[in-house]
Amino acid sequence: MGSTGTTRADAPAALTSTTTSLGHLALHFRPGERALAVRFFELLGGRIQEFPNKFSDEPLYIIAMDSAEPDRANNIIYLFALKPAQMELEAVIAESLGANTDEPHPVLRRFLEQRAQWPESYLHFGLHFSELDQLEAAVLRLQAEMAANPEFAARIQSMQVLKARGEDGDTEIDERMAASPVFSQVEDFAYGRHGVQVHLRTDLFATGLSLFGSVVELDYVFTGPGRERNAFNSLIS
Structure with missing residues (x-):
């Protein structure tokens, strides 16, 4: 499989899947x-x-x-x-930035606006599903919990669903998206080739400062002939 990326000449030999x-x-x-x-x-x-x-x-x-x-x-x-020391630190940061007030600091406001529009631009982690129906089932369970449990729903700030695009006559992807219980009703496409993405913003847990919550990305990539390039091995464009 080819790649459009480059490798530094002085880079060490790549590790194999059996070592790390x-x-x-x-x-x-x-x-x-x-x-x-x-x-x-x-x-x-x-x-x-x-x-x-x-x-x-x-x-x-x-x-x-x-x-x-x-x-x-x-x-x-x-x-x-969270440890008490981090909670104390975050309280000071929140107060100095006016977090959760009607007049947050301008830099905080701009950050929050950009993250709301482009959740994947913020520090996040991704979970890759080996089967599309498993990802769909997880999203449906989340949506059902949000509908049934207001306390849980209040902690999911957004769910951005992005479907896969069939390219170069790849009608199988388009047909699968049209039949999907999760992706059939959305118009926006994922940023990489041959894959779907679901971005979840939540403050249920933190990867760093809990003050800013977390972004979780759920992924699935269609594979097979003609689908060798995707967002994990090639440029997005």
Whole structure:
């Protein structure tokens, strides 16, 4: 498979799939809000285990996103409570920026407006589904929970659904999108070739400062002849 990217001449030899992988991601919930945060990953299909946390009264959760092989040491999310020191720091930052007020600092207002329009431009993490129907089922579960549980729904600030575009006579993708319970009613296309994207903005947990919440991206990529290039190996344009 060809690539349009470039590699530095002094770059080390690429690691093979047998030597390294993406291992884990550590996320934090606000104390007292673990049930809602855990529910989010239950709806995505994660396998969740709860453990005592010697540093907190709140438990620690290990979430295996690969349900086929849940005991591997990769594809793992650790979920635990924010530390008091970070909560104190965020309170000072929020006050200085006027967060959650009618008159936020202009730089904060511009940031929030851009993130609302382009959620993928903000620090985020992506979950890739090997089957499109699994992604669709997860989105439908999230939507059903939002409809039934106002407390949960209030913590999902937006859900941006972007469908895949069939290119060069690839009608299979267009037909699959037209039949989809999730993507058939949307007009906007994903940014890369041959894939769908769902961007979720939420403050149920944080990858950094909980003050700004998190963005989660759900992906699926159609594969096969003529679909070698996608957003994960080629330029988007």
